[in-house]
Amino acid sequence: MSNAVKDLLFKMADDALIIGHRNSEWTGIGPMLEEDLAFSSMAQDKIGHALALYTILHEVLGEAEPDKLGFMRSENDFKCCQLVEQPIGEYDFSIVRQFLFDHAELLRYEMLTQSSFQPLAQLAKKVKGEIKYHVMHADTFVKQLGKGTEESHARMQSALNNTWHLALGIFEKSEWEEELISAGVFAGEEELKRRWLEKITPIIEASGLQLPATDESKIVYGGRKGYHSEFLKPLLDEMCEVVRTDIDAEW
Amino acid sequence: MYGSTNLTEEEAKRMNTTVEDPEKLQQFEDRIARGEKIEPGDWMPTEYRKQLIRMIEQHAHSEIVGALPEGTWITRAPNFRRKLALIAKVQDEVGHGQLLYSAAETLGKTREQMLDDLLNGKSKYSNVFNYPAKTWADIAVIGFLVDGAAIVNQTINSKGSYGPYCRALERICYEESFHLKQGHDNVVYLATGTKHQRAILQDAINRWYRPLIHFFGPPDKMSAHSEKLMKWKVKLASNDDMRNQFLDMYVPKILELDITFPDPNLRKNSDGIWEFSDPDWDEFKRVINGDGPCNKERLEVRRYAEEAGRWVRQALMNPSEKYKVPLA
Numbered sequence: 001m002s003n004a005v006k007d008l009l010f011k012m013a014d015d016a017l018i019i020g021h022r023n024s025e026w027t028g029i030g031p032m033l034e035e036d037l038a039f040s041s042m043a044q045d046k047i048g049h050a051l052a053l054y055t056i057l058h059e060v061l062g063e064a065e066p067d068k069l070g071f072m073r074s075e076n077d078f079k080c081c082q083l084v085e086q087p088i089g090e091y092d093f094s095i096v097r098q099f100l101f102d103h104a105e106l107l108r109y110e111m112l113t114q115s116s117f118q119p120l121a122q123l124a125k126k127v128k129g130e131i132k133y134h135v136m137h138a139d140t141f142v143k144q145l146g147k148g149t150e151e152s153h154a155r156m157q158s159a160l161n162n163t164w165h166l167a168l169g170i171f172e173k174s175e176w177e178e179e180l181i182s183a184g185v186f187a188g189e190e191e192l193k194r195r196w197l198e199k200i201t202p203i204i205e206a207s208g209l210q211l212p213a214t215d216e217s218k219i220v221y222g223g224r225k226g227y228h229s230e231f232l233k234p235l236l237d238e239m240c241e242v243v244r245t246d247i248d249a250e251w
Numbered sequence: 252m253y254g255s256t257n258l259t260e261e262e263a264k265r266m267n268t269t270v271e272d273p274e275k276l277q278q279f280e281d282r283i284a285r286g287e288k289i290e291p292g293d294w295m296p297t298e299y300r301k302q303l304i305r306m307i308e309q310h311a312h313s314e315i316v317g318a319l320p321e322g323t324w325i326t327r328a329p330n331f332r333r334k335l336a337l338i339a340k341v342q343d344e345v346g347h348g349q350l351l352y353s354a355a356e357t358l359g360k361t362r363e364q365m366l367d368d369l370l371n372g373k374s375k376y377s378n379v380f381n382y383p384a385k386t387w388a389d390i391a392v393i394g395f396l397v398d399g400a401a402i403v404n405q406t407i408n409s410k411g412s413y414g415p416y417c418r419a420l421e422r423i424c425y426e427e428s429f430h431l432k433q434g435h436d437n438v439v440y441l442a443t444g445t446k447h448q449r450a451i452l453q454d455a456i457n458r459w460y461r462p463l464i465h466f467f468g469p470p471d472k473m474s475a476h477s478e479k480l481m482k483w484k485v486k487l488a489s490n491d492d493m494r495n496q497f498l499d500m501y502v503p504k505i506l507e508l509d510i511t512f513p514d515p516n517l518r519k520n521s522d523g524i525w526e527f528s529d530p531d532w533d534e535f536k537r538v539i540n541g542d543g544p545c546n547k548e549r550l551e552v553r554r555y556a557e558e559a560g561r562w563v564r565q566a567l568m569n570p571s572e573k574y575k576v577p578l579a
Contacts, residue, residue: 024325025325027322027338027345028318028341028345028552030556030560031559031560031561032563033315033345034353035350036318036342036345036350037342040339040342040345041342043338044338044339051331051335066331071329091559148566148569151562152562153564182400224260238326241327242253242327242387244332245387245447246445249329249448250440251387
């Protein structure tokens, strides 16, 4: 059982760390100061969530210390989905990614408040209150930009189309899926995806955008099993640049 | 000198020749002498307004440009604690920018005009941000010493006469005092760490020493003065006084860590005044006029942000979705 729980915690923690890292890259270059501040806040929350999850892995499940888990693992040990690894691109991509990812994240944590694994259930109660604001931020911008100008509408539709199959990769199942469901740890990726589609579809339509068609063969899987896009390795190299200059040092 | 009150010759001359209604001017000056704050709707001399806009605007630019050298190290911070602290710290700086642009807007210049003037070079920002942050130790030195210098400057300016600026500065100083703590903590970790950590710290101090001496602006004997700016409480302390206060507070804190400064003449004389070698004020002027190591890069990043974000701002100006107060 503990391997199944570990796998769930690692993929959630890795998602949070990598998206948090990407969000932090908006600091100083947002389309307006208010968006610098918003992405920076979300980055802090997400990295905080990653830290909390790695702390459970360390304290409850016997894994290494959080700093080691975050900063000293190699690319193939990471279980994040490929959506979060993508560079921030332009604002349209970043806001659409945030919208698609955070709706899934909020629903996941809401489901996890019922988890039989108590440390996770307790964390979920706290975290869902924070992610609610991330979702509010994303919804506001998706609606305003979807219906803003001709250019903003076209950009948002195109970003949605290009991001869709990456986003569906969030729900890639692990080999532990059935075990997690039957033990009441997590109701499963399939159920999460169902709730997610139900939630985002009306918002996309209300924003004057079209839900992209799903082509099963194009869904970007692999992240959950340690196979990543070309973007994760450079991100990790950068993240670990300082710590690797002197691995014995305390920073 | 986040917000500089150094005048050009021409400005100093204009300060003394602009004619104001003598009665109103007297009332205005009496209010300031009594320690009252001037508020946005109040009568104020044209030059007072002009100099305040210039100073606050320059301060705001310093905050958002200042976020750039540190921002590039957020992605490289070596552990969770440092990463979270640095994101929060840089976010504070951008927030200070937002706060200060709002304070300047109360004087009649919009944020858009100010950002345009930053990009076209009409308005300046602190020279210190035109130097590169080359290693992680630079983040420690910026957090401790550049923020330390800024606090000296801002604490003094928060006693000024313009209400909105003073209130913004009070809040900013409160936040900056946390920055100082994380900067100091970072410096101490490096200074008491491995050989490599001490070496990068010493190297960073060596490179930041001169920009820090430059921070408060040219020596009093070299800068154009305006008695009026002092009387109007726009300028509250001379460059030399502020610099001396900074050196007095921070030099001992670095020396006690067994880290040195690259200036054999840096010492405090018997009457409490710090002496130092000529820091090459020509370099200061060159950097202010655009010829520093990072001027071009900094403005290019800001220009990119302005241009890449234009479609977003335009779309938001044209909202078909009405704003709703969030339920939570």
